[in-house]
Amino acid sequence: MKALSIQGLTKTYRNGVQALRGIDLDVEEGDFFALLGPNGAGKTTTIGILSSLVTKSAGRVEVFAHDLDRDLELAKSCIGLVPQEINFNMFEKVFTIVVNQAGFYGLPLDIARAQAERYLRQLQLWEKRDAIARSLSGGMKRRLMIARALVHEPRLLILDEPTAGVDIEIRRSMWDFLREINQRGTTIILTSHYLEEVENLCRNVAIIDRGRIIEHDRVSRIIRKLNQETFVLNFRDEVPALPELPGMVARLIDAHTAEVEVSKEQSLNSIFAALSASGIEVVSMRNKVNRLEELFIRLVEAGGREGMPK
Amino acid sequence: MSEFTHPGAGARVRWVGFQTIVRREYGRIVRIWGQTIVPPAITATLYFVIFGSLIGRRVGEMDGVSYLQFIAPGLIMMAVITNSFGNVVSSFFGAKFGKHLEELLVSPLPNWLIVLGYVAGGLMRGLLVGLLVTVVALLFTHLPIRHPGVIVVSVILTSMVFSLGGLLNAIFARNFDHISWFPTFVLTPLTYLGGVFYSMSLLPAWAEGLSHVNPILYMVNAFRYGFLGISDVSVTSALLVTVVAAVFMYALVVGLLNRGTGIRD
Ligand SMILES: Nc1ncnc2c1ncn2[C@@H]1O[C@H](COP(=O)(O)OP(=O)(O)OP(=O)(O)O)[C@@H](O)[C@H]1O
Numbered sequence: 001m002k003a004l005s006i007q008g009l010t011k012t013y014r015n016g017v018q019a020l021r022g023i024d025l026d027v028e029e030g031d032f033f034a035l036l037g038p039n040g041a042g043k044t045t046t047i048g049i050l051s052s053l054v055t056k057s058a059g060r061v062e063v064f065a066h067d068l069d070r071d072l073e074l075a076k077s078c079i080g081l082v083p084q085e086i087n088f089n090m091f092e093k094v095f096t097i098v099v100n101q102a103g104f105y106g107l108p109l110d111i112a113r114a115q116a117e118r119y120l121r122q123l124q125l126w127e128k129r130d131a132i133a134r135s136l137s138g139g140m141k142r143r144l145m146i147a148r149a150l151v152h153e154p155r156l157l158i159l160d161e162p163t164a165g166v167d168i169e170i171r172r173s174m175w176d177f178l179r180e181i182n183q184r185g186t187t188i189i190l191t192s193h194y195l196e197e198v199e200n201l202c203r204n205v206a207i208i209d210r211g212r213i214i215e216h217d218r219v220s221r222i223i224r225k226l227n228q229e230t231f232v233l234n235f236r237d238e239v240p241a242l243p244e245l246p247g248m249v250a251r252l253i254d255a256h257t258a259e260v261e262v263s264k265e266q267s268l269n270s271i272f273a274a275l276s277a278s279g280i281e282v283v284s285m286r287n288k289v290n291r292l293e294e295l296f297i298r299l300v301e302a303g304g305r306e307g308m309p310k
Numbered sequence: 311m312s313e314f315t316h317p318g319a320g321a322r323v324r325w326v327g328f329q330t331i332v333r334r335e336y337g338r339i340v341r342i343w344g345q346t347i348v349p350p351a352i353t354a355t356l357y358f359v360i361f362g363s364l365i366g367r368r369v370g371e372m373d374g375v376s377y378l379q380f381i382a383p384g385l386i387m388m389a390v391i392t393n394s395f396g397n398v399v400s401s402f403f404g405a406k407f408g409k410h411l412e413e414l415l416v417s418p419l420p421n422w423l424i425v426l427g428y429v430a431g432g433l434m435r436g437l438l439v440g441l442l443v444t445v446v447a448l449l450f451t452h453l454p455i456r457h458p459g460v461i462v463v464s465v466i467l468t469s470m471v472f473s474l475g476g477l478l479n480a481i482f483a484r485n486f487d488h489i490s491w492f493p494t495f496v497l498t499p500l501t502y503l504g505g506v507f508y509s510m511s512l513l514p515a516w517a518e519g520l521s522h523v524n525p526i527l528y529m530v531n532a533f534r535y536g537f538l539g540i541s542d543v544s545v546t547s548a549l550l551v552t553v554v555a556a557v558f559m560y561a562l563v564v565g566l567l568n569r570g571t572g573i574r575d
């Protein structure tokens with residue numbers, strides 16, 4: 001079953017900004033899925049539409065086969081949302097915030113209280129249950145939002161940059177916790193700027209940039225692609241066939257040109273050795289632009305300088 | 311592993327959700343009682359002392375009852391109106407401004423129910439303060455109860471109308487100035503001109519005619535009729551005006567929220 005299915009999703013804000021330009025995305029039940037992209041790519045907009053905080057301009061969204069336009073209440077009941085920005089009442093008590101959210105999802109008070117306790121304990125906030133939310137530290141506030149999102153046992157947990165501004169120790173314990181939740185059967189979608197986070201947690205990833213999905217693959221394959229460089233070689237004479245190049249993928253583009261994919265750790269000497277041995281002379285060589293890598297350079301910059309303009 | 315699965319959607323979820331909104335609103339009223347309960351009681355006391363006891367003695371009778379008795383129902387109603395309005399406008403706008411309205415927007419509760427929840431909050435505060443002002447009034451004068459049914463129906467309907475008015479204001483408000491605009495420029499003038507302090511019979515014909523477009527006039531008079539048995543307008547039409555206003559406001563507010571006005575980008 002698909003936990004999420006998005007087709008042709010577009011969003012133009014009232015101020016004319018085209019935040020989404022046609023998104024298609026499927027997430028399978030049980031997946032741990034990342035939506036990765038630089039600042040302003042459209043991650044929060046996408047999540048806003050899924051969780052009914054933003055109205056879409058066009059397109060279709062289904063959450064566990066419940067169409068947002070036809071079965072809105074059922075679709076919403078399947079989702080738990082951890083938003084990018086803090087959105088609880090700063091003047092309420094931690095326990096009250098979580099219990100009330102359970103109530104908004106229809107959990108009777110006794111069950112709501114039990115569930116709130118359960119998740120506040122799991123997120124190490126039980127000691128803080130009577131504290132006013134404003135008095136929590138930044139990391140605690142994020143964990144409070146996770147507890148609140150889980151209190152009704154959603155089948156799909158959506159987290160918008162859950163670890164932004166959280167120190168490395170808490171980040172790791174959050175990762176462990178999310179992995180555990182996922183293993184218990186909850187589908188998770190998170191957004192991130194950090195490739196490391198995605199690599200650590202997620203199975204599948206969609207890379208979004210300027211309102212479009214530009215890659216959608218298994219995380220392992222994306223990492224492999226990132227670690228690969230492609231060189232274009234030009235030969236002096238016509239080459240009928242390439243010799244075997246150890247551990248590399250090479251193909252002839254035409255009689256004078258070949259492309260060779262090399263992982264970043266591999267030495268280039270072996271290419272030339274093999275070619276020379278076959279009497280092939282290389283006259284020039286250039287590095288083919290790696291679209292993905294370019295994007296990640298921007299991502300890393302964005303991750304390093306939170307909130308800076310693009 | 312969890313011992314229960316999430317309840318999905320449906321009547322049971324809505325009922326629990328509604329109770330939760332009401333509980334939260336109640337909690338808010340009680341938590342900030344210094345802002346929600348005390349000021350209206352003080353204002354009412356001042357009104358009774360100044361208009362009722364000091365000036366009222368010189369005014370003498372109005373429509374055949376003492377001036378203090380005449381203004382008491384109006385002052386109670388005024389407190390109900392401002393507090394119903396004030397509760398919803400600040401609670402809903404506060405939730406919008408502090409972003410915790412999102413807690414409701416992501417939940418499976420439909421907008422028509424969320425509106426009912428906030429209206430229930432306005433009713434709670436409006437009636438609570440109304441009761442308090444009644445107690446204050448009884449310290450100054452005796453209040454007969456001629457038609458208890460009319461009292462109850464008119465106070466509940468009026469409180470609902472102005473709770474919805476507060477919600478309407480909060481929907482369009484984008485900053486804290488906007489939530490004082492309507493009370494200052496519309497609500498207060500209409501209340502003061504709505505026959506709280508004087509009988510329509512004192513006005514020149516044109517002003518009396520003009521007063522009849524003011525819905526608060528009908529609400530105050532129906533309420534006063536419930537206590538004193540006197541009214542400047544027909545009580546049936548007064549209650550009818552209030553019902554129509556309540557239904558119209560409810561439909562308007564739910565319609566706006568369903569379109570996302572003021573709450574979704
Ligand atoms: N409420 C809004 N009104 C107008 N434009 C908006 C609004 N919210 C977002 N945008 C614009 O839409 C685009 C996408 O923004 P979005 O918040 O979805 O990006 P994001 O991928 O979440 O970025 P970040 O990593 O910085 O959180 C941006 O150009 C942004 O300026």
Ligand SMILES: [Mg+2]
Nearest residue numbers: 043044045084
């Ligand atoms: Mg974002």
